[in-house]
Amino acid sequence: MAFEIATASADDVALIMDWANDEGWNPANTDRFAFHAMDPGAFLMGRRDGEPVACISVARYGAGFGFLGCYIARPVVRGKGYGIQVWNAGMSRLDGRNVGLDGVVAQQGNYRKSGFRHAWNNARHEGRPERAPPPPGVRLVDARSVPFDRLAAYDRRFFPEARDSFLAPWITLPERAALVALRDGEIAGFGVIRAAVAAARIGPLYAESTATAGALITALADTMPGKPVAIDMPDFNEAGTQLAGQLGLAPAFETARMYTGAEPTIDRAGLFGVASLELG
Numbered sequence: 001m002a003f004e005i006a007t008a009s010a011d012d013v014a015l016i017m018d019w020a021n022d023e024g025w026n027p028a029n030t031d032r033f034a035f036h037a038m039d040p041g042a043f044l045m046g047r048r049d050g051e052p053v054a055c056i057s058v059a060r061y062g063a064g065f066g067f068l069g070c071y072i073a074r075p076v077v078r079g080k081g082y083g084i085q086v087w088n089a090g091m092s093r094l095d096g097r098n099v100g101l102d103g104v105v106a107q108q109g110n111y112r113k114s115g116f117r118h119a120w121n122n123a124r125h126e127g128r129p130e131r132a133p134p135p136p137g138v139r140l141v142d143a144r145s146v147p148f149d150r151l152a153a154y155d156r157r158f159f160p161e162a163r164d165s166f167l168a169p170w171i172t173l174p175e176r177a178a179l180v181a182l183r184d185g186e187i188a189g190f191g192v193i194r195a196a197v198a199a200a201r202i203g204p205l206y207a208e209s210t211a212t213a214g215a216l217i218t219a220l221a222d223t224m225p226g227k228p229v230a231i232d233m234p235d236f237n238e239a240g241t242q243l244a245g246q247l248g249l250a251p252a253f254e255t256a257r258m259y260t261g262a263e264p265t266i267d268r269a270g271l272f273g274v275a276s277l278e279l280g
Helices: 010-022 031-038 082-093 105-113 148-156 164-170 210-222 238-246
Strands: 003-007 043-048 051-061 065-073 098-104 117-127 138-142 176-183 186-194 200-207 229-234 250-259 271-273
Touching: 003 082, 010 031, 010 043, 010 051, 010 065, 031 051, 031 164, 043 082, 051 082, 065 082, 098 105, 105 117, 105 250, 117 238, 138 210, 148 164, 148 186, 148 200, 176 210, 186 210, 200 210, 210 229, 210 238, 229 238, 229 250, 238 271
Parallel strands: 065 098, 200 229
Antiparallel strands: 003 043, 043 051, 051 065, 098 250, 117 229, 117 250, 138 176, 176 186, 186 200, 200 271, 229 271
């Protein structure tokens, strides 16, 4: 049987999101448009005799970083070697870069064989949050009202490379809301919520304190009334984990953050939720 790997089309990426839903990952409804804006060649599709059967996303950031996600082989072809061919093609696209991924914990052993090392786990916390008002001196505003260069600089504190072409659509696409916490005119927190098939996804979520993080979570949830929310929260943020429990959010599942190179230096204390398990 003929097997070919090529850059995914827009229709292919929509199909990949359907596959991700089949896996229970619950990607947000319009995230794929930001993915394409970040790196149009990031998604690869493997076809057996013309039928899509396996995929991967391998986004390039800056000159030295990459992020791998959406690694899926459809159940009918698992164990037949198609998935590893797509994996190898994806890793080739990121050759020479420090590569990160958020993979299911059970696959850590396999990722280690490919040169990845564990950095932390992300625990997805889900539910309908209790009320948490902003702390004194903090007000929440629409992220689109904040000068974009300031917002992009703030995001850079929590991510290994600048990602302006990702961030711009991330805060403006349909079916989402983005809020910034301000204290004395300075950014003290930032969060985005996106509608999804199941729980609405919150990410990224950055904050100067648990009080500000809690206020962002509840204000974002208010934009999608009646819907549960889900946040992929790093386990090193113990205060964030406690906050999630106080707000009534319960752990659902975990992913392992791993890198092929040194763990990038980021503002760990302020990272309450990663933007995307697919693109970091």
